Amino acid sequence: MAILALSLLSSAAGWALMEARGQSSAVLRGVFGLNLVFHPVMYVVVWRRLLPTRYIDMACLLFAAGICAACMALRLYAPVYGASIDLQPLYLWIPVIYVFAFTLAGHKTSLTISLCILALFVAISLPYLLSQDPPPYANFTVQLHMVSAVLIAALYFFSSYQHRFQIALLTVDELARLANTDELTKLANRRRMAEAIGSELVRFTRYGHAFSVILIDIDHFKTINDRFGHAVGDQALVALAARATEVLRDVDMLGRWGGEEFIVVLPETAFEQAMHKAAGLCRHVAATPLVGEHTISVSCGVVRVRAGDTAETLLQRADVALYAAKHGGRNRAEGMDDGPPAA
Numbered sequence: 523m524a525i526l527a528l529s530l531l532s533s534a535a536g537w538a539l540m541e542a543r544g545q546s547s548a549v550l551r552g553v554f555g556l557n558l559v560f561h562p563v564m565y566v567v568v569w570r571r572l573l574p575t576r577y578i579d580m581a582c583l584l585f586a587a588g589i590c591a592a593c594m595a596l597r598l599y600a601p602v603y604g605a606s607i608d609l610q611p612l613y614l615w616i617p618v619i620y621v622f623a624f625t626l627a628g629h630k631t632s633l634t635i636s637l638c639i640l641a642l643f644v645a646i647s648l649p650y651l652l653s654q655d656p657p658p659y660a661n662f663t664v665q666l667h668m669v670s671a672v673l674i675a676a677l678y679f680f681s682s683y684q685h686r687f688q689i690a691l692l693t694v695d696e697l698a699r700l701a702n703t704d705e706l707t708k709l710a711n712r713r714r715m716a717e718a719i720g721s722e723l724v725r726f727t728r729y730g731h732a733f734s735v736i737l738i739d740i741d742h743f744k745t746i747n748d749r750f751g752h753a754v755g756d757q758a759l760v761a762l763a764a765r766a767t768e769v770l771r772d773v774d775m776l777g778r779w780g781g782e783e784f785i786v787v788l789p790e791t792a793f794e795q796a797m798h799k800a801a802g803l804c805r806h807v808a809a810t811p812l813v814g815e816h817t818i819s820v821s822c823g824v825v826r827v828r829a830g831d832t833a834e835t836l837l838q839r840a841d842v843a844l845y846a847a848k849h850g851g852r853n854r855a856e857g858m859d860d861g862p863p864a865a
């Protein structure tokens with residue numbers, strides 16, 4: 523909208539200036555008149571969102587190229603009508619069309635559009651350049667085509683470079699995502715969860731913010747695989763990830779620790795709260811069938827961070843707690859909170 527308004531204003535100002543200087547003519551009035559009709563029409567189209575932006579941009583580009591081509595043809599072949607058209611400013615504006623073209627689409631499409639426009643200008647001027655008498659604007663016109671070709675090549679080079687750069691950035695983002703995501707459940711993977719535990723340990727040591735960890739293991743998962751097949755086992759893992767997420771807070775971080783084991787890091791969470799959360803999780807998972815008609819249960823080992831803990835010591839205790847939950851009958855949460863108080 524702003525570009526259209528600016529273009530309309532400059533068009534009107536140019537027209538007024540030429541009228542004031544007495545340099546206008548019927549042809550120029552026609553060109554400016556067309557401009558003054560085209561711009562408000564486009565304004566309405568943009569305002570009412572009648573067309574997608576890319577069509578509007580393309581219409582503006584084709585309009586600009588069309589006006590320049592018509593002016594060029596009039597000036598070169600019909601001096602009677604085109605005498606008032608000054609080739610110098612006209613030829614100065616033509617390269618702007620190529621720059622505009624390269625802002626509209628991908629580098630390959632923009633190249634095609636720009637080459638078509640260049641071919642149009644070359645085709646218009648060719649009979650003039652090949653005429654018997656040395657035409658007065660021949661050199662000037664050839665220079666325009668050469669500059670246009672160089673400009674298009676440069677624009678193509680920069681825009682394809684930018685395109686490759688964007689792809690490289692996307693690839694880096696994608697690689698980082700893949701490195702931290704479990705392929706099956708799309709949860710954070712072991713590496714990412716180890717990082718999360720590391721960061722919480724740093725926060726705990728530095729500021730004393732306690733956190734808890736729940737280690738989750740599916741009960742008798744081997745039986746599910748053996749009875750229903752590995753694919754159903756995979757579905758169960760995905761479904762469990764979704765169901766566990768339902769009972770967790772946004773700040774809790776759930777990840778797949780490996781195989782049929784999951785882990786939750788609960789920031790700013792005391793042991794009792796973590797135990798409560800883990801018991802709720804066991805109930806929520808076992809409450810309704812998880813895959814088809816099959817109900818699955820989980821056992822949880824719960825620990826709260828202690829002074830002097832490392833990731834290894836914390837996870838060792840979580841493992842012991844999980845073992846206790848399995849031996850205590852499964853589908854339950856057991857905790858380990860018998861150490862010295864947190865820092």
Ligand SMILES: Nc1nc2c(ncn2[C@@H]2O[C@H](COP(=O)(O)OP(=O)(O)OP(=O)(O)O)[C@@H](O)[C@H]2O)c(=O)[nH]1
Nearest residue numbers: 739740741742743744745747752753755756781782
């Ligand atoms: N479908 C599927 N199975 C997996 C995957 N990762 C590990 N498993 C299976 O999970 C099962 C784990 O079995 P066990 O360690 O014996 O434990 P369990 O049968 O769950 O028994 P308890 O933990 O003692 O209740 C094995 O059969 C593994 O093959 C996976 O990505 N997909």
